[in-house]
Amino acid sequence: MKPFQYQRAADMESAAALVAGDPDAAFLAGGTNLVDLMKMGVASPGLLVDVRRVMSDRIEETPGGGLRIGAGVLNADLAADRRVRRRYPMLSQALLAGASYQLRNLATTGGNLLQRTRCPYFRDVSTPCNKREPGSGCPARGGHERDLAILGASQACAATHPSDMAVAMAALDATVHTTGLQGERTIPVTGLHRLPGEEPQRDTVLEAGELITAVELPPPLTASRSRYRKVRDRASYAFALVSVAAAVEVEDGFVRDVRLALGGVAHKPWRAAIAEQLLHGAPATEDSFRAAAEAELAEARPLPGNAFKVALARNTIVSTLLALAEEAAR
Structure with a gap:
């Protein structure tokens, strides 16, 4: 693993500024995906900015009858929350269907949304990959195709998104709250992630240093x-x-x-x-x-x-x- 610096963020604003000002920096929360990628050499940030202690880990009621989920809420806690299990059972089921007990006890809500693909060519640095190295090619086509996309793929990339939680949140019309150098904004979960097009290296519409702070669920369907x-x-x-x-x-x-x-x-x-x-x-x-x-x-x-x-x-x-x-x- 490449040597890196570690810095614990004092607040959301300083965390966003640190990452936005250094193209070699990355946010660290639970680290269940990022640390794996660092071990494999897929990711090699020079600076890790730890945001775990500045992210909300609370699940709160909203005035309209929905829920606001802090980005730091653990997957295990979100799946077990009685309000989630009662009002949004698909979300609890999706979380329990993903990963292991150990990972759910460490992975955060914000980090879960930002998982990177499990395409084997992306995770193998001995092979070319347009998502990892733009313009290098996509050996998945004509290679191991079984797990690849059937909708929205491009010639540059046919990788799939791995998050179970994100699928449930897309169906629930959830919205993502973020903060960054340009201030705060709200993004529908359905608009957070990108199709690959000619820029498969960009998974989301987030800007450099933009950090997820919370996810909001609207009231559930009546009698659904x-x-x-x-x-x-x-x-x-x-x-x-x-x-x-x-x-x-x-x-x-x-x-x-x-x-x-x-x-x-x-x-x-x-x-x-x-x-x-x-x-x-x-x-x-x-x-x-x-x-x-x-x-x-x-x-x-x-x-x-x-x-x-x-x-x-x-x-x-x-x-x-x-x-x-x-x-x-x-």
């Missing part, structure tokens, strides 16, 4: 059911091949409201806006769910090694929505 379903190679500590975060409100056999997001299929959590639009007012039936899933996946461009993901995503969407609709009908 929600669920996070993750399909993976093994039952524990594996990243999603496909995941679905869904919330459905059914009235008199028809879909009154629906929220749907996919994981494991794109460079960012994929909000299934086309499927949602088709389902509003539609019968809460398997046929409706299947038609909506097929419409959402019509733009999928799988590679030879991951074409199975299209059918897997479709079937997971349908089975998840159907299970929620059946619960609502009881």
